[in-house]
Amino acid sequence: MREVNEFLTLIDSFIGSAWWFPYALLGTGLFFTLYLKFPQIRFFRHAVRIVTGKYDRKDLPGDTSHFQALATALSGTVGTGNIAGVAFAVHLGGPAALFWMLVTAALGMCTKFVEVSLSHKYRTKLPDGTMAGGPMYYMKNAEFKFRGKKVSLKWLAAIFAFATVLSSFGTGSLPQINSISSTLLATFGIDQVITGAVLAVFLGLVIIGGIKRIAAVTSKLVPGMAIIYFIGAFAVIFFNYENIVPSLAAIFGDIFSGTAATGGFIGANLAFAFNRGVNRGLFSNEAGQGSAPIAHASAKANEPLSEGMVAILEPFIDTIIICTVTGLVLLSSGVWAEKHQNQFEYAEIEILADQYKETVPEHKDKIYRHLNEIEALPTFSGELRVENGKIVNDDITFIHARSFADNITVFKNEGLLDEEVFSGVIKIQNGDVVDERPLKFIGESLVHSAPLTALAFNRGFFGDYGQYIVSIGLLLFAFSTAISWSYYGDRAMTYLFGPRSVIYYRIVYVVAFFFAAFQDTTIIWTLSAITIALMTLPNLIGIIWLRRDMKKTIREYGDFFEENFPGSKHPKFK
Structure with missing residues (x-):
C-alpha cells in the first residue's frame, strides 16, 4: 500500500503539491479581488439579502431557490474538509497551516463569485427541462477572443468535465465514506464494511431522484448538522477557555516561520505549512475548483450575478467560520500535538536505518529536516525482529504519522487488541513493510483527520460523549457531500456522453463509495489531492480568460437592479 501511495504522491508532487500550485490558486483570487475592486467585501451584505429571498420571484427559470442552491453547494463543500481536513492540515503544517486556509477562503470568496456568475450566465436547458451549467458550459458557450480572433475552448471544457468525473470520486465519494467509516469504527466499533454497505444503499436511493431530491435533502441536512457540530465545538472551546488566546497566537504568530516542535509534533517549516x-x-x-458553479446553475434567477453574490457566502461559512471553529477545538484541547493509541496505517509507516531518540535535540532536528523534505535520512531494509509482539531491533527508528512511534505491539491477523501477538521476523524494504502476512501495528503516535477531531471533542463539557457528536456530525457532513458530488459528476457525464450515460455513472459511483469505506485513509487523501488539482487548473484558465466578460456582467447587473428595484439600498455595481 505504501508503494501505491508513493506513486500517487509522485504524481501529486507535479500538480497539487507542486510549489507553484498554491500561487496559481491564490494568485487568481488576488487578481480578481483587485480587478473587480474587492467584491467579497462590497457585495457581502447584498448577498445576504439575496439568499434570504428578498428579491425572489416564483416565475424565474431554474430548478431550485437561492437558498437550496447555496445549501446544495455548501453540502458539497462542508464535509470532511471541515472536520478531517482541518485536522490533517494542522497535523502536517501546525497551527500556521490554519492561517493559510483562512487566506485561501478570503480570496476564494472572490474566485467563487466569478466562477458561479459565469456558470449561471452560460447555463443550458436540457431536453428534460432541467438546467445544466458549470465551467464546461462557459468554456464552451462563451465567446473567447485571442488577438482579435474567436477562439474555441471546447477542448478545455472536455478536459474539465473529465476531471470533474474523476474528482467526484476523489472529492465526493472516496474520502467522505472513508472518514465516516473510520470514525464510526473508532467510536462505536461498527465494521467499516457494514457502514459502507448501508450508506451506499441510502446514497443510491437519494441520487436517483436528481437535483430536486438532492436539493430537498441537503437544504434540511445542512442547517441541522451545523447546529449539532457547533454545540459540540463550543463545548470544547469554552471548557478550555484559558487556551483560546494562546491558540489564536499560535495560528497567527508562526505565519512566516512555520511551527516549532511541541509535544509529539516534530515541527513544520513555512513552505510545508x-x-x-x-x-x-x-x-x-x-x-x-469549479464544483459549486454546477450546483448554482440550477438556481432560479434571471441575472447570473445574483447567484454569484450568493456564492460569496460559501467560503465565508465553510472555511472562515466552520474551519476556524474546528481549528480552535484542536488547538485549545491540545490533542493535535499529543500521541495517542491507534492502529498504524501501513502507508504512514517509515522505518529509518539508524536509531534516533526523541529526547536528543540533534536527533530530533534530523527527523525534522527529513519530514519537512529538507534532507532525507537513509531508510531501513532487512528484517524487523519481533518477540511476543515487541520489536527488538536496536538499529532502527520507527516513524508513524510524522512522529516517533512509541510502545508498539504487533498482532496477528486483522482482529482487535485482544488477539494473539506476533513473534517472528517482518520483511522491510526501503523503510516500508512489505511482508504479505496480515499483521497489525498498534502503538502511540500522532493521529490526524477525523479521529483527531473526535479526540478533541472529548476534551469538553460533554467528556467522552463529545466523540459521538463528531461521529454524527461527520456522518451528516460527509454523506451530504457525497450526495452533492454525485450531481456534479452526472452533469459532467451528461456534457461528455449525453444523459443516457448518467445511470451507468451513478452505479459506479455507489459501488466505489462502498469499497472506499475500508481502504487506506492516506491513499484516499493523496488521490483526492490529485483529482482536485486536475479539476482546478483548467477552471482557473477559463475564468481568467473571461475576466472582461465578468466585469461587463457586473455592470449589466447594476443596470438591471436599478431598473427593477428603484430606491432599494444596494452597493455600487459600477
Missing part, C-alpha cells in the same frame, strides 16, 4: 494550508483550504471550500 503554506502548501498544506492552501491545499486543505481548497479541499474545504472548493473555491476555484
